[in-house]
Amino acid sequence: MDGQENNAAIEVGHCSQCGRPPVWQVASALLCVDSFHKFEVARTLDFRIAAIGMNYAAAEMDRLAPFGGMSPRIQVPEIPRGATxxxxxxxxxxxxxxxxxxxxxxxxxxxxxxxxxxxxxxxxxxxxxxxxxxxxxxxxxxxxxxxxxxxxxxxxxxxxxxxxxxxxxxxxxxxxxxxxxxxxxxxxxxxxxxxxxxxxxxxxx
Incomplete structure (x- = not known):
């Protein structure tokens, strides 16, 4: 399973980050709700940086070669929401x-x-x-x-x-x-x- 993420009910063990009851598994690590949210935020931040960079590169190519239409852009995702x-x-x-x-x-x-x-x-x-x-x-x-x-x-x-x-x-x-x-x-x-x-x-x- 890519990323080894599993949202099946986890009945035993503790969150590998804080010891609270886990609800998700990423690879071999059990994560509670808060720790999984932080994991998703970190992963999304990495993708956001890459997407923004690729959109910038596409904009630069369009500026240097202003013909043939606009290059496609990647939708930059919002940060996953949890309790503020x-x-x-x-x-x-x-x-x-x-x-x-x-x-x-x-x-x-x-x-x-x-x-x-x-x-x-x-x-x-x-x-x-x-x-x-x-x-x-x-x-x-x-x-x-x-x-x-x-x-x-x-x-x-x-x-x-x-x-x-x-x-x-x-x-x-x-x-x-x-x-x-x-x-x-x-x-x-x-x-x-x-x-x-x-x-x-x-x-x-």
Missing amino acids: ILNNIKVDNSVVGAINTGNVESIDFNISYLKKAGGDEVSAALVELTEAIASAKDIDDSQKRSLIDQVEFVSEQAVKGAEGRRPGMISAALSALDSTAKATASLSAIWNSIHPILRHFFGMS
Whole structure:
């Protein structure tokens, strides 16, 4: 069985990650609901990064050879939803409906990884930026979701090794954030302090 995933009832054993009752098996590992959700999120994040990269490559080919129609694009999947658990980012309940909580969960997950890896400065910058966007009163919901999407991509690239990153796409994401943030009163000052941190982290300074 590819991936050895099994959703049949598991009557014995414990989750290999936390010891709670398991409900799923991946290869030889038994997983509880929460651990399986984290596994699915991690797998989806890998696919999202690959899909975004392939879509970017297709767009570049279309730009260089603007004839013959548009190259097909891969649909980028949403992050699997579970209970919203944020360990680093604080988002007021009043703005939850204005943002994609799945994207915020993904950013929060990546921030936890960065902290464990010693990236305290960049993780703090991503926390501050995400919270500022979520609470901003002078941008509409569509702009918030677009900005959060860019921050999510930046956080995904931050947890990858330098050899796995996509500098052109990172630069494009930072430019998109820069354009909107500088024109938004509530984000301008915060962005001016965060932007150099992100550029330095990615070796762009």
